[in-house]
Amino acid sequence: MSSWFPKWRPYQGSIDARPVGTAEYLPPAQTLILGVQHAFAMFGATVLAPFLMGFDPNLAILMSGICTILFFIMTGGRVPSYLGSSFAFIGVVIAATGYAGGGLNPNIGVAAGGIIACGIFYALMGFLVMATGTRWIE
Secondary structure (H helix, E strand, O other): OOOOOOOOOEEOOOOOOOOOOOOOOOOHHHHHHHHHHHHHHHHHHHHHHHHHHHOOOOHHHHHHHHHHHHHHHOOOHHHHOOOOOHHHHHHHHHHHHOOOOOOOOHHHHHHHHHHHHHHHHHHHHHHHEEEEEEEOOO
């Protein structure tokens, strides 16, 4: 199991000098402050984005939790990240479904195909980066 998860070590140095590495952790006070800020930002996004598109926010929270766990396992714990809702789809979903707000979106199936296609494209890009590295992106 140790090969799957990074060996965490305390951050050494000044925050102004260099960024915190993916296998480093901040002192407890800074970790707490950043954790609270992150919880507010991500919870708000995970509830607000589905609400604006007419999705069920409970389903969005459940799926973001499942996907975050899968992401953490697939990256071997090397990329501590939370996967939440995206604001990028709000305008497109509203335009494609004609959703005017209030309750669940009755036409969400119209936008579901596009959302699934974007997910497949995102996965293919991930496999491409895994196969070729990141130099071509940089």
